[in-house]
Each structure stands twice: as C-alpha cells, then as structure tokens.
Amino acid sequence: MSTIERRAAAFSLSAATLTGAARDIIATCGNRANALQAVIALAARTTAPLSPSPTWERLCDAFDACLGRTGAWQPWVDASVQARTAGAFKLDVSFAFDGRRHARFSINDKLEPEAFRERLASNRAHLGSSREVLDEFFGLAQPGEVQTTLGLKYLANSATPDRVSLYYEELGQSARGIELRAHTFARFGLRAPDLEPDFGANAVCIDFRGGQMLGAKCYDVTVERHDTPARTLPSGLADFRDRLPFHPDTGTRRYMLARRFDHAGAWVGSKLLFMTEVHAAAHAARSFALVEQLLAGAPVHPEVQRAYESLARAPAESGRYFFPDLVGRDVTPEGRVVSHVVHVSVR
Numbered sequence: 001m002s003t004i005e006r007r008a009a010a011f012s013l014s015a016a017t018l019t020g021a022a023r024d025i026i027a028t029c030g031n032r033a034n035a036l037q038a039v040i041a042l043a044a045r046t047t048a049p050l051s052p053s054p055t056w057e058r059l060c061d062a063f064d065a066c067l068g069r070t071g072a073w074q075p076w077v078d079a080s081v082q083a084r085t086a087g088a089f090k091l092d093v094s095f096a097f098d099g100r101r102h103a104r105f106s107i108n109d110k111l112e113p114e115a116f117r118e119r120l121a122s123n124r125a126h127l128g129s130s131r132e133v134l135d136e137f138f139g140l141a142q143p144g145e146v147q148t149t150l151g152l153k154y155l156a157n158s159a160t161p162d163r164v165s166l167y168y169e170e171l172g173q174s175a176r177g178i179e180l181r182a183h184t185f186a187r188f189g190l191r192a193p194d195l196e197p198d199f200g201a202n203a204v205c206i207d208f209r210g211g212q213m214l215g216a217k218c219y220d221v222t223v224e225r226h227d228t229p230a231r232t233l234p235s236g237l238a239d240f241r242d243r244l245p246f247h248p249d250t251g252t253r254r255y256m257l258a259r260r261f262d263h264a265g266a267w268v269g270s271k272l273l274f275m276t277e278v279h280a281a282a283h284a285a286r287s288f289a290l291v292e293q294l295l296a297g298a299p300v301h302p303e304v305q306r307a308y309e310s311l312a313r314a315p316a317e318s319g320r321y322f323f324p325d326l327v328g329r330d331v332t333p334e335g336r337v338v339s340h341v342v343h344v345s346v347r
Contacts, residue, residue: 235335
C-alpha cells in the first residue's frame with residue numbers, strides 16, 4: 001500500500017479518489033511531498049462537518065459572508081430562472097486571495113437574454129450607471145447573440161459596488177467575435193489590443209464605478225499541448241502557468257490571458273485565468289485540491305477564507321456540486337503579483 005493510500009485509509013476515504021487527486025497534483029508540480037500535503041488537507045476537509053447541499057442560494061450566501069452584509073445580489077437574480085439552470089453555468093462568485101475583505105458576484109443571461117437586459121435597466125440605480133451607458137453597451141449586440149454577463153465587485157460592508165463590469169463572452173462561438181471585441185473598446189473611446197499569437201477572442205468587458213468609466217478588458221483564450229511550445233506571457237505569469245496541469249482526458253490545458261486598460265487606454269495589468277473544465281463532481285474535488293496547491297501561502301482575509309471553504313468542502317448531492325471554474329493570478333505590467341483569485345460556481 002502506498003503512502004498516499006495509507007493516509008487516505010486513516011481518514012476513511014476512498015484511496016482511489018485521493019490517489020487520483022495526488023496524481024493530478026504530482027503531474028502539475030512534480031513534488032510528491034507537496035502533493036501528499038494537499039491530499040491530506042483534502043481528506044481533512046472532506047471529513048470535517050459538511051456544509052448544506054450545493055445550491056445557488058448557498059453560493060450567494062458565501063458572497064454575503066465575504067462582505068459582512070446581505071442581499072447585494074438580490075436585484076439581479078430571478079429565482080424562477082435559477083430553478084431551470086441546474087446544468088448551465090449561470091452564477092459565479094470570485095474569491096480574492098490578497099488579504100483584503102472583498103468579493104465579486106457575476107450572473108449571465110443564459111435562459112433570459114431579453115429579461116436580463118430589462119432587469120439591469122430597471123435597476124440601474126444599483127449600478128450607479130445611466131440608461132445611456134447601458135444602451136451604448138447593449139447596442140453592440142442583439143440579445144442572445146453572445147453571452148452577456150454582469151459582474152459586481154463589493155468591498156466589505158459597502159452599500160455600493162466598488163466596480164461594475166459588463167461583459168460580452170463566448171466570443172469564439174460568434175462569427176462577429178473579433179469584431180465585437182474591437183467595437184466594444186471603440187464604442188467607449190479605446191483601441192482593442194491585437195490578439196497575441198495562438199490566442200483567440202473569448203470575452204470583452206467595460207468597467208465602471210459610480211457611473212464613471214474605469215477602463216476596458218479583453219480576455220483571450222489559448223489551448224496548449226504537451227508537444228507545443230508554451231505561449232509567451234506578460235512578466236509574472238509564466239511561472240504560474242507552468243504549474244498548471246494538462247487535462248487528463250484531452251492532454252490539453254486551456255487558459256485565458258486578460259489585459260486591463262484604463263480610461264485613457266494605458267495598459268495597467270494582466271491576469272491569467274486557468275479554465276479547470278470540470279464536468280463531474282469527482283473532477284470538482286480534484287480541482288479544489290489543485291487550487292489549494294496553487295494558492296498555498298497566498299494572503300487571504302479570514303472571512304473570505306471561511307466563505308470559500310464553505311463551498312469547497314460541501315458534498316455533492318442529488319447531482320449538484322460546487323466547482324472552481326477558474327483560478328488565476330493578477331499582475332502589474334512590471335510583473336508584481338497583485339492577487340490570486342478563485343471563481344466558484346454550482347452545477
């Protein structure tokens with residue numbers, strides 16, 4: 001019996017499940033000792049008292065817990081729509097590992113492209129945005145043409161969002177994807193950066209605060225294989241990328257390179273977001289173990305940590321489970337690490 005299997009047995013867990021998680025992490029970092037530490041932590045988390053069943057309400061509760069207040073998400077969520085989205089990616093909460101107490105909530109327009117826009121327009125006071133700004137953004141694409149997403153970042157105990165983000169996503173599925181990326185920047189007075197070699201357009205975003213435009217972001221996606229050269233990345237991101245695993249089924253790893261620009265068009269930072277491609281509860285457990293390995297030692301506020309762990313340790317039930325859909329690193333143009341982030345959703 002291997003060391004991993006003996007320690008798994010000590011926690012009364014499936015040795016096959018934990019050994020699978022360890023293999024994923026060992027393949028990532030080549031460090032068996034560190035992998036074992038992550039698996040032991042996974043075992044301890046799995047045998048700890050468990051949170052209630054995975055539901056979209058639990059996801060929103062975790063967002064509230066990060067902020068020390070309730071209800072920031074309520075104007076944007078239609079419970080009747082959520083009841084029909086069990087198999088669709090709809091809600092997302094982002095946990096920042098940077099020592100500060102804040103979090104981001106996002107919701108997209110799946111199953112409700114027209115109603116989603118109407119809800120944003122009728123609640124624009126919550127966004128601190130004018131009808132003209134929304135019309136400018138939504139005038140670029142018809143409802144349902146591409147996925148549209150609202151992101152709201154809040155600081156602890158704040159009644160208004162620190163940042164409002166409007167996204168067009170899944171651009172690669174649209175014949176107008178690259179055009180929409182360029183036109184979104186241009187509509188707000190900016191020039192979209194050229195695509196880097198071997199990257200494709202995936203999303204474009206406009207950021208606001210208090211009705212004032214902060215800037216724009218583009219999210220470009222690439223797929224690497226064992227037998228292809230690694231992509232050239234901005235300073236501070238390559239070492240993080242090199243720790244990411246290749247998918248056990250496809251032999252690929254997929255990630256986005258996000259680039260941020262301020263309202264004057266200056267490049268102010270970059271982010272790498274690894275796409276975990278989780279499609280089953282067993283994959284989710286392994287991905288949470290990977291997140292633990294990647295973010296070991298990253299500063300995190302205790303309330304943010306508790307809220308994140310309430311989802312990461314929740315068991316799958318009746319086919320529903322939480323999963324980390326993205327994990328990433330944010331850096332300045334000089335390569336200084338600003339933060340790490342984990343996006344968690346429910347399926």
